[in-house]
Amino acid sequence: MRLSRFYLPLLKETPSEAQIASHRLMLRAGMIRQQGAGIYAWLPLGFLVLKKIEQIVREEQDRAGAVEMLMPTIQPADLWRESGRYDAYGKEMLRITDRSDREMLFGPTNEEMITEIFRAGVRSYKDLPKMLYHIQWKFRDEIRPRFGVMRGREFLMKDTYSFDIDEAEARRSYNKMFVAYLRTFARMGLKSIPMRADTGPIGGDLSHEFIVLAETGESAVFCDERLIDMEVPDKETDFDGDLQPVFDQFTSLYAATDEMHNNEDFEKRVPSENRMSARGIEIGHIFYFGTKYSLPMKASVAGADGKDSPVHMGSYGVGVSRLLGAIIEAFHDDDGCKWPMSVAPFHVGVINLKSGDDACDKACATLYDALREAGVDVLYDDTGGRAGEKFARMDLIGLPYQVVVGPRGLKSGNVEIKRRSDGEREEVSVDSAVHFIAERVSDALKVE
């Protein structure tokens, strides 16, 4: 992409409403634009990242055996009357009426709808287990939206729903998502920690929040710091096999959010040198809720004995749009974003320091074409303007690598390559630059 064609409205000054780094940087880097409280338009740069995050989520869901579909944003109220949640949900749910005065709502989640869809098509235990997911915009009329996309009212969420014949089988589905989540967040460079979450009236131990540690996190968390470097299962993991050992391993050490924290327990189970109290951002939440919806909504299947019984369900959410905020919180400095390669809007930025200069233009054009040929996403800064402005802009948007092409280096046939993550620079010849970048990009994108 040529910068001169792109739409990248940057802000030099910090908008007054942005309190935390991710919100500030998303506004300054021209990724989002606010349209109302907790409602954002995704500008080209932000949208590129959003799509990359979405794709990683999708790939790991598919790997775990879930099947993608798409449910509507608008749902009929009657569906929610079946589960009893139409009245229970409260003002968080945006209720609307259509031209015939039919009661509708903008979906805050999809348990009811997926249950209706499932019950319409499945009769026998032989059709189980099933895991279905979609990635769709949700609306929750939060009392107080804040922190940009971290707590918006409209947000993009991946939600998966599992259907099993009994609790033991449901646990297997739960474990699949548990592992899928560990992998999903790791691929984005995040160290996520599963923490016991409140299961509410249903009870049991089957609800976990996936937390990424960040100073600006919304909740206080307490954990054994050895969890941070626990090894995430690789892509050869057999999702049809027994995943219980992985679950056991990750849940063997203490980890709890504020609500679930028990200090006595914490001190008993965690050696003092490993105790960690920090703040965290919730980026995923998985939940087993048994027959909560299948019973009232009559989603049953015939068992081997010919008798009908309600299916056991679970739901598994990932805050896709929220992840942008979480990733920036984890990877940024005073100058801007520092995207991990896997979610970067472009892998590399080519900076033409002297647009209009024959040698510079030529070298840049060669690099631009060759990099794209090599499968690298390139943003080519072909604009006029001063060097300082170009450097600052590229640092702000935070592409993993910058290739600086200027008359000074070209005299000796060289360009400068800067790595955004640590600022390390290296002079390489124009000829070897493509290989240099392409190799590092493909290494960084390798899925393990």
Add this chain to the structure above:
RNA sequence: CGGGGCGUAGCGCAGCCUGGUAGCGCAUCUGGUUUGGGACCAGAGGGUCGCAAGUUCGAAUCUUGCCGCCCCGACCA
């Protein structure tokens, strides 16, 4: 929803207390000098001061109502 604050040019703000017909920085446009980390000089364009009503000879400024947004708290992916 309780408490606090803010709406003045694209962005950041001053002016409001003490009414007199709107200003600064950045950005934008033109010309020139510059050119490897957000340049400089000269000039120009751009605002029904959130909306509505009221007080007044006169309202960005005072009064009332409404709308929007932000911050703290309780709630949430």
